[in-house]
Amino acid sequence: MKRPTINDVAKLAGVSKSTISYVISGKRPIGEDVTAKVLAAMEELNYKPSVLARNLAERKTYTIGLYGPSAESLKEDLFFNFILSGILSCLNKSGYRLLLNSEKKDDNNKPYYELDSAQPIDGAIIMNPQLDEEYVEKLKTEQMPFVILGRPAQNSDVFFVDNDNTAAVYTAVNYLIEKGHSKIAFINGPYSYVSSADREKGFRLAHEAKGLELNEALMFNCEVLEDEGYKVCDRALERGDKFTAVVTFNDIVAVGVIKALQERKIKVPDKVAVLSEGDTLISRINSPTMTTIDMNAYDLGYKSAELLLEVISRKRINSCNIIVPFNLITREST
Amino acid sequence: MKRPTINDVAKLAGVSKSTISYVISGKRPIGEDVTAKVLAAMEELNYKPSVLARNLAERKTYTIGLYGPSAESLKEDLFFNFILSGILSCLNKSGYRLLLNSEKKDDNNKPYYELDSAQPIDGAIIMNPQLDEEYVEKLKTEQMPFVILGRPAQNSDVFFVDNDNTAAVYTAVNYLIEKGHSKIAFINGPYSYVSSADREKGFRLAHEAKGLELNEALMFNCEVLEDEGYKVCDRALERGDKFTAVVTFNDIVAVGVIKALQERKIKVPDKVAVLSEGDTLISRINSPTMTTIDMNAYDLGYKSAELLLEVISRKRINSCNIIVPFNLITREST
DNA sequence: CTGAAAGCGCTTACAG
């Protein structure tokens, strides 16, 4: 038994297939009696119009592609959950579907995305700070609407949604300085992330604003993993670096940092305060609970999707960006 | 500038469009010189075959649909991350795409999925224990391949992947009994989940096996949320229920339980031991770290996808099921 | 080894 097509319905109802199509779409008025016949035929055959065929005819898929982290790094990334949740909430409201693409590796182990104008999507959200650059020019020439989740390196003429990462770290450091800290370590993300540079800028500015000298040796870059945070902190302690507070790239790195401190019986926050970014449930569950900057990741996702839909429908044409606010949440770790 | 189509390439290369198609697919031998011309034309026009048109012509989308939790409940669900990671790993290997569908609510606030044979997918993974039933019969008559992630209530003739939840709880309770506990509370998931019934069975069997009397009043059902775990535990303590150990549905519920205990200065594990299921990073980060049953959620996802692809390609026709093993991981909370 | 044509299942401009 094959799936019924629009032709089967047309034959059964004794009308043309355009009429079937118009009854479904409501794009032109159809007589009451005809409508009734068509509806009955659809019911009888349990007919549902093929999404695929409709997409091809309309040249529209009502689907957007999310280009996110690799399958591997997605495993323990709660920040991603919030973003995904925000995106889905927005799309569900508008009847759009989501094609979820994770970063892949080619034969040379180079990361890439399956992302070009041949994909069955109306637009893309790119959330990988390593890969967005590569696709920006390509997508522009291919006229595929897209939004970057994060600030692109040269934000010339693209749509993007991000936090003000510089201001976030500025706020964090400022808070610590006002609490009396003067030797603050900074465990930043990979050097290649634009957001790492943004954060570093905030770190420097906060010191300048308070006229506090900054110790370059206390600034570190590492992969965004618990274990990396642990190692960096552990090595710093081993070397005898002096600091009374540490700001981390995100919650999971902070977990590693706190572990390294606790293993050496360095009390948090009594001896060293720890401040993270993200406000995932990790920061509430960890002991001590963590002071963190809530980046409103749900909003980041929601706004990206919302913006992308506006770009697709040409309600927005000139590139623009949306900066999602953050809030400092103080808990036990500072 | 419109996207180039196969006709543009054919014209430029001076051959028929079937030849273009065959050069790309390699489904029939094409002369060297012709191949070279075609490749050059494709290159010059930056041609990529439309995925949509190909899908319609082949009646195959190389896409599977994942029908998962609602956007809301996905927010703090790390178990989902593992499953998703497993699914993506498998699909990436096979060149399949993932359409991610979350549970939606209709106007009457009734949950539903956008899931029928008209969707642009070759098959579906259904991971919602509340909704799978509803779609099983429908999908069967519509000949849409699907795999249930979890054990369906009447597992008559469907493909499914699950843990042995009964054995998992049996193992957990057995371990606690051997540690000397005799009054064990059980905070189970919603009564409507098949997996809750499976777990309860394990809880009862473990008691029977050791000839230990079971106190029905110590068995609870609640939504799978931190706060619900907290409330159930708090009310039990308030009532003066006596127990020295509690087994929970998952890690996040255990967090609530431990919080309720700690607030009343009841030491974990000294006074009350806590054992959860899931082994997400929560159980490692929580203080005390949690003894938990690792359900191998990544494998759950990977195997579901693998099985679905086999069903789609008709390498499997008769319904079957895959039971993913679990391991007890002991940490500080017991 | 290559081409002309039918077909996948829809939508929509054209015509009445």
Next chain:
DNA sequence: CTGAAAGCGCTTACAG
């Protein structure tokens, strides 16, 4: 208010 036909951009059986 309704229909016949062209078209979306491919694949593939048919033919040579």
